[in-house]
Amino acid sequence: MTIALFLGLEGVVGAEPLRLVSTTTELESLAISVGGELIVATHLIPAGQDAENFQPRPQDLARVREAQAVLRVGVDYDLWLDPLLQQAGNARVRRGGAGYIDASTDIALLDVRAGGVGPDDGHAHGRGNPHYWLDPANAAMITATILEALARLDPPNAKRYEANRLAFLERLDAKMGEWKRALENAPALIAYHDTWPYFARRFRLRFVGIVELRPGVPPSASHLAKLAREGIEARVGAIVREPHEPARDAQFLASRTGARVAVLASSVGAIPEARDYISLIDYDVRALAPSR
Numbered sequence: 001m002t003i004a005l006f007l008g009l010e011g012v013v014g015a016e017p018l019r020l021v022s023t024t025t026e027l028e029s030l031a032i033s034v035g036g037e038l039i040v041a042t043h044l045i046p047a048g049q050d051a052e053n054f055q056p057r058p059q060d061l062a063r064v065r066e067a068q069a070v071l072r073v074g075v076d077y078d079l080w081l082d083p084l085l086q087q088a089g090n091a092r093v094r095r096g097g098a099g100y101i102d103a104s105t106d107i108a109l110l111d112v113r114a115g116g117v118g119p120d121d122g123h124a125h126g127r128g129n130p131h132y133w134l135d136p137a138n139a140a141m142i143t144a145t146i147l148e149a150l151a152r153l154d155p156p157n158a159k160r161y162e163a164n165r166l167a168f169l170e171r172l173d174a175k176m177g178e179w180k181r182a183l184e185n186a187p188a189l190i191a192y193h194d195t196w197p198y199f200a201r202r203f204r205l206r207f208v209g210i211v212e213l214r215p216g217v218p219p220s221a222s223h224l225a226k227l228a229r230e231g232i233e234a235r236v237g238a239i240v241r242e243p244h245e246p247a248r249d250a251q252f253l254a255s256r257t258g259a260r261v262a263v264l265a266s267s268v269g270a271i272p273e274a275r276d277y278i279s280l281i282d283y284d285v286r287a288l289a290p291s292r
């Protein structure tokens with residue numbers, strides 16, 4: 001009896017962790033690096049699943065309904081979140097609410113194009129390439145946006161959130177030098193989907209072509225033949241695909257160009273080694289690094 005009463009009282013004191021729901025596993029990981037044990041973070045898209053084909057399930061609606069904060073990629077990557085937010089009727093996390101966090105807020109986007117994109121183009125890259133979290137330097141911006149939101153939602157713990165973020169940035173900084181050195185002299189690459197421009201810019205990698213002509217649309221035979229010619233000319237070292245992307249086209253290009261296939265992950269949990277944000281980047285760097 002005494003114990004039950006004690007636990008009951010604890011809950012009233014306000015030690016309840018803040019409930020944050022993110023759309024992706026990598027944003028969840030970045031939120032945890034700021035929130036630590038002060039938050040309970042969950043994600044909506046199952047690890048390793050193609051974000052563009054995601055359909056929210058009933059339990060997702062329930063989680064958004066109870067959330068104190070919702071964290072999204074934005075840039076049209078997780079557009080399905082908007083109807084979910086509408087349905088949930090939770091004013092805290094609706095656009096403009098104190099708990100609504102768009103991680104792309106302070107990001108300088110790449111590949112911003114004018115003009116619209118058709119409805120059948122998968123997750124469109126029309127407003128800019130949405131895979132910005134793959135530049136580790138952008139993780140500093142994303143965690144700054146998360147910090148601002150958590151400090152706003154939970155002012156008494158603002159200093160702890162700030163300290164957590166600084167500790168994370170120190171770990172990230174220590175890795176950055178190692179990653180840059182590992183990718184010096186990396187060969188030219190071809191990717192299945194245009195996932196890697198931010199990663200490539202940070203680590204000076206050259207992608208000579210993309211298998212999908214448009215995001216979400218499989219390639220034509222003539223496009224593949226052209227890519228194979230360009231790949232041979234550029235002496236590509238690897239054809240990059242993710243676990244959820246078809247193996248056949250990457251294999252075809254590898255056999256034509258003499259390159260190897262490198263399976264990379266753009267999201268935490270897509271492969272077992274990518275347990276959190278830093279081990280995700282770590283895995284990708286190792287998968288691409290030329291052997292010495």
Ligand SMILES: [Zn+2]
Nearest residue numbers: 123194195215
């Ligand atoms: Zn994409």
